[in-house]
Amino acid sequence: MIFITVGTQLGFDRLIKVMDIWAGSHSDAHIFAQIGEGVYQPHNFDYSRKLSTAEFMAQAKKSSLLVSHGGMGTILTAMELEKPLILVPRYSKMGEHRNDHQVATCDKFKNHKGIRVAWKTDQLIDLMNSEGTLTAATTDGLASRNFSAALKNKIDAILGL
Amino acid sequence: MQLLKIKELFLHYDTHYASTSLTIGQDLSLPNYHVVPDANLDKKILLIYSAISIFFLLVKLRPKLVITTGAAPGFISLVFAKMIGAKTIWIDSIANSEELSLSGKMAKRWADLWLTQWPDLATPTGPYYIGSVV
Numbered sequence: 463m464i465f466i467t468v469g470t471q472l473g474f475d476r477l478i479k480v481m482d483i484w485a486g487s488h489s490d491a492h493i494f495a496q497i498g499e500g501v502y503q504p505h506n507f508d509y510s511r512k513l514s515t516a517e518f519m520a521q522a523k524k525s526s527l528l529v530s531h532g533g534m535g536t537i538l539t540a541m542e543l544e545k546p547l548i549l550v551p552r553y554s555k556m557g558e559h560r561n562d563h564q565v566a567t568c569d570k571f572k573n574h575k576g577i578r579v580a581w582k583t584d585q586l587i588d589l590m591n592s593e594g595t596l597t598a599a600t601t602d603g604l605a606s607r608n609f610s611a612a613l614k615n616k617i618d619a620i621l622g623l
Numbered sequence: 624m625q626l627l628k629i630k631e632l633f634l635h636y637d638t639h640y641a642s643t644s645l646t647i648g649q650d651l652s653l654p655n656y657h658v659v660p661d662a663n664l665d666k667k668i669l670l671i672y673s674a675i676s677i678f679f680l681l682v683k684l685r686p687k688l689v690i691t692t693g694a695a696p697g698f699i700s701l702v703f704a705k706m707i708g709a710k711t712i713w714i715d716s717i718a719n720s721e722e723l724s725l726s727g728k729m730a731k732r733w734a735d736l737w738l739t740q741w742p743d744l745a746t747p748t749g750p751y752y753i754g755s756v757v
Binding site for chain 2: 534535537538541561563566567601605606608609610612613614616617620621
């Protein structure tokens, strides 16, 4: 099952439209979407506007692929549940968000294991067409090891060790 | 939950853990795990109850250092920690990629070390960036 999420704050019509078109030519794909306050309503898969945290996690757990706006919540979920993740950042120039923070978030995680970023809509189609080859996201541990070491130095300094 | 991603670090010290989760201590076999009541600004009565519980826990444990990623219970812990003479570290949540949380901003006053996990949010006068949990 492919789980699409646009986050809790805004709709994301561009993402839902493209996925609807893709789903139209892949009728064997099982898809569920959380579309938020989006105006566009998909024809080719079921959707809900809002999900509780428990419902969201349940859908994410059931899925074999997450397709998401560029939000930290889904990134953390994908890593925790070890699911492949395709990120689609919102762009302020397209009126999708008030700033380009999602671009920055996607940029930080673009090379992370199991996470792919679709900067452009056609890249999303390409990624969806190769979804069988996408690897699962995990925490590779490097960031946390580096942070751990840096934090240990600070802690030892504070404690006078 | 984020501090658990670096839990090996805390094995170097005599560490007690506290959170609002009823099950995580058991789930992960954490030694010295304490549950504290959850609280947020929307529920003032619960906030007071949480604060009282946290205060008594800190007085009982008398830690030298309190580390938290927030939010409200974490902030409360920092304030009380200072009152009992402990050192404090605030690590703003990795989820706050756009700006510091409200409690994160307020924590400046009460944190000996005030950290963000996003380099773009760091400033010369804090919060500082020394890395992130993922």
